Amino acid sequence: MHFSTRAIHDGQEPEATTGAVNVPVFLTSTYAQESVGVVKFADYARGDNPTRAALEAVLASLEDAEFAVAFSSGLSAVDAVLRTLQPGQRVMMSTDAYGGTYRMLTNVFGSWGLRTDIVDLSDLEAVASSWVDGTAMVWAETPSNPFLRIVDIAALAELAHARGAQLVVDNTFATPYLQTPLTLGADVVVHSTTKYLGGHSDVIGGAVVTNDAVLAERVKFLQYAVGAIPGPLDCYLVMRGIRTLGVRMDRHQENAERVVAFLSGHVDVERVWYPGLASHPNHDVAAKQMSGFGGMVSVEVSGGAARAKWFVERTRLFTLAESLGGVESLIEVPASMTHLSTGGTLLEVPGNLVRLSVGIEDAADLVEDLRQALA
Numbered sequence: 010m011h012f013s014t015r016a017i018h019d020g021q022e023p024e025a026t027t028g029a030v031n032v033p034v035f036l037t038s039t040y041a042q043e044s045v046g047v048v049k050f051a052d053y054a055r056g057d058n059p060t061r062a063a064l065e066a067v068l069a070s071l072e073d074a075e076f077a078v079a080f081s082s083g084l085s086a087v088d089a090v091l092r093t094l095q096p097g098q099r100v101m102m103s104t105d106a107y108g109g110t111y112r113m114l115t116n117v118f119g120s121w122g123l124r125t126d127i128v129d130l131s132d133l134e135a136v137a138s139s140w141v142d143g144t145a146m147v148w149a150e151t152p153s154n155p156f157l158r159i160v161d162i163a164a165l166a167e168l169a170h171a172r173g174a175q176l177v178v179d180n181t182f183a184t185p186y187l188q189t190p191l192t193l194g195a196d197v198v199v200h201s202t203t204k205y206l207g208g209h210s211d212v213i214g215g216a217v218v219t220n221d222a223v224l225a226e227r228v229k230f231l232q233y234a235v236g237a238i239p240g241p242l243d244c245y246l247v248m249r250g251i252r253t254l255g256v257r258m259d260r261h262q263e264n265a266e267r268v269v270a271f272l273s274g275h276v277d278v279e280r281v282w283y284p285g286l287a288s289h290p291n292h293d294v295a296a297k298q299m300s301g302f303g304g305m306v307s308v309e310v311s312g313g314a315a316r317a318k319w320f321v322e323r324t325r326l327f328t329l330a331e332s333l334g335g336v337e338s339l340i341e342v343p344a345s346m347t348h349l350s351t352g353g354t355l356l357e358v359p360g361n362l363v364r365l366s367v368g369i370e371d372a373a374d375l376v377e378d379l380r381q382a383l384a
């Protein structure tokens with residue numbers, strides 16, 4: 010089956026006893042046992058919940074994977090993957106990444122004994138030449154946050170595997186609609202389902218997806234043993250979002266192209282970062298491994314940080330807010346908002362950078378809003 014058919018049907022068959030077309034939200038913490046230790050579905054809802062199982066089934070299907078494990082946030086999914094490592098091992102991550110992942114690696118797992126090396130993962134020669142023994146995991150985001158850099162997943166997987174390391178891809182920005190990293194050779198996919206998968210800015214969630222049975226079992230164990238599970242209503246909301254992912258993503262991209270065309274010609278915009286632009290440094294790799302370029306756009310405005318602040322405070326439709334991937338357009342200044350924790354590090358971003366999550370409103374209204382805000 011094709012993508013949107015799977016998004017709407019996989020894991021979501023009509024409910025057996027009533028025929029309800031939606032997966033029920035199973036609000037239960039425990040399950041009656043038929044006799045001691047004999048259970049119908051599970052013994053306790055931290056371990057298993059049918060609504061969560063349905064979400065995990067559709068997530069696995071969309072990533073062309075065997076296993077998906079849902080979490081209460083993107084960061085708890087990241088946490089579970091990092092917990093599969095041992096103290097003393099190293100993680101290589103990019104110069105351009107979600108600030109929270111960097112913060113977890115350094116401020117949480119640093120004292121636990123993980124070492125983090127920062128390398129521009131879109132530069133494969135740099136990855137090879139700066140490789141340190143003991144690197145067990147390469148952590149890539151593509152498109153990355155906030156510069157929308159592209160990492161060649163197949164080439165990086167080969168390079169990591171040749172050195173005995175696993176490749177994790179945070180697929181939050183692309184979603185499985187635009188790219189399936191596991192089919193390109195990655196070992197693990199991580200998601201913040203809070204973003205495009207949920208799609209309506211009404212839920213926080215995360216997921217780990219893989220074909221590696223041993224790793225999946227460990228992550229499933231961590232979901233149970235550490236306990237960062239998503240509630241059943243949250244699982245339902247993510248699943249409802251997933252059902253329209255294809256149509257939403259098409260519109261996000263169409264609108265992003267209109268916004269990019271407008272901003273590229275604007276006198277007060279120094280540079281537009283969008284993987285669909287031929288001028289983007291990794292455009293060829295993006296065109297090779299993605300079926301579209303997504304709905305995220307970053308721009309550097311002239312006039313520095315003060316002008317960036319002025320710009321984002323004057324939009325009327327684009328809401329000044331962190332996060333991304335919802336139906337409504339959002340705008341933010343990474344240096345003082347989402348990426349504040351990277352200040353003074355190799356991941357620091359310039360103050361004149363503005364990140365836009367282009368929503369699915371009418372493109373003409375979005376362009377007009379940006380025009381008046383920049384005027």
Ligand SMILES: *Cc1c(COP(=O)(O)O)cnc(C)c1O
Binds near residue numbers: 181200202
């Ligand atoms: C938001 C985000 C996360 C963290 O997810 P939460 O759901 O906020 O915990 C991780 N990676 C990327 C790329 C994100 O955008």
